[in-house]
Amino acid sequence: MAPRDPALDPRVVRTHDDVLRAALDVLLEEGPHAVTHQRVADAAGYSKATVYTHWRTRHDLLRDAFTRLAQAPHHTPTGDLRADLVAELTAFRTAMEEHRLHRALAALVDLTPTVPGLAEVRDVVVTEGEQVLRGLLEPVFEGAEREAAVRMLAGGVLYGALLHGRLPDDDAIAASVDAVLRSRREP
Amino acid sequence: MAPRDPALDPRVVRTHDDVLRAALDVLLEEGPHAVTHQRVADAAGYSKATVYTHWRTRHDLLRDAFTRLAQAPHHTPTGDLRADLVAELTAFRTAMEEHRLHRALAALVDLTPTVPGLAEVRDVVVTEGEQVLRGLLEPVFEGAEREAAVRMLAGGVLYGALLHGRLPDDDAIAASVDAVLRSRREP
Known part of the structure; x- marks a missing residue:
């Protein structure tokens, strides 16, 4: 028998996965300074040596912890544009409710200028995060108008959560989707 | 002669003002952990004792430093709705370019859950920051639609700067304003 690939x-x-989830929890609860091998090992219930085996520096730990955000679940489009846009923004809100995605994104952009390689992680997370939304808008908007629609929908939801301190309710999500759909040019 | 009010x-x-500006600089360049009386005094060129005289704790320093963001300059409306909206979002971008307002806002929302009283500061900063935009939209949108338009315009610009890592160019600002204006209901 061939030896199993340890990865x-x-x-x-x-x-x-346990360690990276713990690293993100420590970050959100205690701030970036608290993300050390010792603190993350304690929070995850592993030894500091185990954490060092996988991540040599705390920057390695932070980059991999934020990379997990690219796995946030999305809506599977059904073909009803309005319902699909509402469901995708609702999935974004659910990830905020259940996994504090908005706070993790705020921490990510906050640390990006000071942690080497984190801009690339942010780009992967954002590209993955916008993929369903961009795909839904592709048949109805072109170029700069599609980009504006992506920024206004994703940005509007995130802005409300972070700057107004409350997650958007169903009516707020519907109002954003309807405004973007009304903004389509007449054919 | 009456003694002058020291305030x-x-x-x-x-x-x-020097001290609060230095506190925000230290925060953005070195992270929240670096905002100590000693470090801020050094950065501002004053004695630690002077900083202690005005701010007893580092939380006091952080709250007052973020309160400065409410003073960001705005556009004075001229009566041309489209031009006024473009100019106001451009003023928002200028404050990002010149004073890293986007990064300061990311740090503010990042610290809000852990610094007592910071949510109230965020609310003042956001209310002041949105005032011109909301005033411009007031005659053309009502209720939930106006709130959605505020979130989509301010949120779209901030989202691009923070999540895409680049400030919106003139075309991107115009595309957002035009989309919101097209989303008005037919009278």
């Missing part, structure tokens, strides 16, 4: 060992995968 | 003494006002 595919389910125990290793689980450890990996 | 109105121009030297005190200048010291006050």
Whole structure:
């Protein structure tokens, strides 16, 4: 029997995920300064040596922890444009409610200028995050208008959560989607 | 002669402002952990004792430093709705370019859950920041539609700067304003 690839060992995968989730929790609750190998190991229930085996520096830990945000769940389009846009923004809100995605994104952009390589992680997270939204808008908007629609929908929801301090309710999401749909040019 | 009110003494006002500007600079360049009386005094060129005289704790310093953001300059409306909206969003971009307002807002929302009283500061900064925009939209949108338009315009610009890592260019600002104006209901 060939030896198993340790990267595919389910125990290793689980450890990996436990540690990164703990790193993000420590970051959101105690601030970036608290994200040390010792503190993250304690929070995840592993030894500091285990954490060092996978991540040599705290910057490695931070980059991988934020990369997890690219896995946030999305809506699967059904073909009803309005319902799909509402459902996708609602999935964004659910990830904020359940996983504090808005706070993780605020921490990510806050740390981007000072952590090497984090801009690339942010770009992956944002590209993945916008993919469904951009795909839905593709048949109805072109070029600069599509980009504006993506920024206004995703940005409007995130802005409300972070700057107004409350997640958008169903009516607020519907009002944004309807405004963007009304902004289509007459054919 | 009556003694001068020390709060109105121009030297005190200048010291006050120098220290708060330095506190925000230290925050944006070195992270929230670096905002200590000693570090801020060094950065501002005053003694630690002077900083302690005005701000007893580092939370006091952080709250007052973020309160400065409410003074960001705005456009004075001229009566041309489209031009006024473009100019107001351009003033927002200028404050990002010249004073890193987007990064200061990201730091503010990032620290809000852990610094007592900071949510109230955020609310003042955001209410002041949105005032011109909301005033411009008031005659053309009502209720939930006006709120959605405010979030989409301010949020779209901030989202681009923070999540895409680049300030919106003139075309991007115009595309957002035109989309919102096209979204008006037919009278």
